[in-house]
Amino acid sequence: MICFGVVFAILYCAYFENEELGKAALTRFDEWIGRAVDKQLYLRRMLLISNTRSFSWSASPRGLIRINWKMSFEGLACQDGFGIRMGMSRGRPHPNKTVRAFLDSHADASHLFFAKHIMPDIASSDIDVEHEITSLLRRLGQEDEEVEHEIL
Numbered sequence: 001m002i003c004f005g006v007v008f009a010i011l012y013c014a015y016f017e018n019e020e021l022g023k024a025a026l027t028r029f030d031e032w033i034g035r036a037v038d039k040q041l042y043l044r045r046m047l048l049i050s051n052t053r054s055f056s057w058s059a060s061p062r063g064l065i066r067i068n069w070k071m072s073f074e075g076l077a078c079q080d081g082f083g084i085r086m087g088m089s090r091g092r093p094h095p096n097k098t099v100r101a102f103l104d105s106h107a108d109a110s111h112l113f114f115a116k117h118i119m120p121d122i123a124s125s126d127i128d129v130e131h132e133i134t135s136l137l138r139r140l141g142q143e144d145e146e147v148e149h150e151i152l
Contacts, residue, residue, distance in 0.1 A: 007113045008069065014098035015077075026117065043122050050110055051130055066108045077103055101139035107132040115140060 006029045009022025036042035082094045082103065094100050102112050115136040119129070 007109045008073075010098070010113055010116050011073065011102060011109050014096045015073075015094070017096060029117075039121070040123055043118055044127055047114060047118060047122070047127065047129065047133075050114065066110070070108060073109070074103065097140060097142075101136055105132065105136055105139065107136050111136055 006022075006025045009025040013019055013022040033039060033042065077094065077099070078091065081091045082099075094103065098112070098116065102109070105111075107115075111130065111132040114129075114133050119133065119137060
């Protein structure tokens with residue numbers, strides 16, 4: 001499936017506010033996708049196959065890897081003083097909207113990857129998309145004034 005490095009490239013680029021961090025991974029991914037005969041069909045299949053509810057978490061090491069990476073990322077954010085959804089005390093919000101949306105969601109990094117990097121390239125909306133992806137799309141599409149108000 002999708003390499004975890006590519007999936008986390010968007011998240012870590014946003015967290016450290018360094019676009020160069022994941023540019024190589026995302027560029028290689030885009031080149032690889034560009035080789036598909038029907039890019040739209042390929043992206044739609046990726047989206048359907050990546051549905052985390054289509055396989056057993058307990059039978060797949062992917063579930064453990066996803067949970068460990070998310071917990072590690074949330075731990076980093078907490079150590080840096082940023083608030084997380086599950087924390088009892090709220091830290092300050094991260095200045096980047098992408099990171100805030102991820103930390104305030106129940107989503108995995110793969111959901112964020114699909115919301116930011118794949119969904120803009122999918123032409124039609126007649127496909128059943130996971131709630132976590134559509135929720136992130138809505139969060140990321142919020143007006144900047146609303147987000148700035150949350151920071152203050």
